[in-house]
Amino acid sequence: MSLDKILSIGGKPGLYKLVTQTRTGFVAESLLDGKKITVGLRSNVSVLAEIAIYTLDEELPLREVFQKIQVKEKGGKTSIPHKSEKIKLEEYFFEVLPNYDEDRVYTSDIxxxxxxxxxxxxxxxxxxxxxxxDSSEEE
Incomplete structure (x- = not known):
């Protein structure tokens, strides 16, 4: 499954998989616990395939950042948890993406x-x- 079916929903923890569309929105399944929820059209929803990280040169698609993490970790999970202290998170992210824009990429983003x-x-x-x-090439 590609990142264009994976969603981040504002106010809800974790990520969601798009299951189906409805007349008033869509149904999504949580990747955390497998529960299905209905999401209205007014909800703040981001598709992972459309998210990018600021670098000093360009905006790098999240997919490519994930690929860099995957190479660094040899296909496994990250060596630090997401709840690490700020300096450790920034050091880790700098190893993954040395030219990320430190002024526009916040610790919460990392x-x-x-x-x-x-x-x-x-x-x-x-x-x-x-x-x-093809959507990422059109941007």
Whole structure:
């Protein structure tokens, strides 16, 4: 499953897998506990395939950041938990992405990236290649 079916829903912890669309929104399944929820059209929802991280040169798609973490960790989970202290998180992220924009990428963003990567790992969603995703090339 590619990142265009994985969602982050504002106010809800973790990540969700898009199950189906409804007339008033859609149904999503939590990757944390497998529970299904209905999400209205007014909810703040982000599709992981459309998220990017600021670097000094460009905006790097989250998929590519996940690939860099995967290479660093040799396909396993991150060596630090997302709840580590600020300096450790920044050091880790600097190893993964040395040119990230420290002024625009906050510690909370780094925590989310690490937490999301580990959650995707736990659920066996480790193929971060581009597949048929033409949407990231259009941006």
């Amino acid at each position: 925590k989310k990236v690490i937490q999301w990567y580990n959650l995707l790992q736990e659920n066996g969603l480790t193929d971060f290649s581009e597949d048929d995703e």
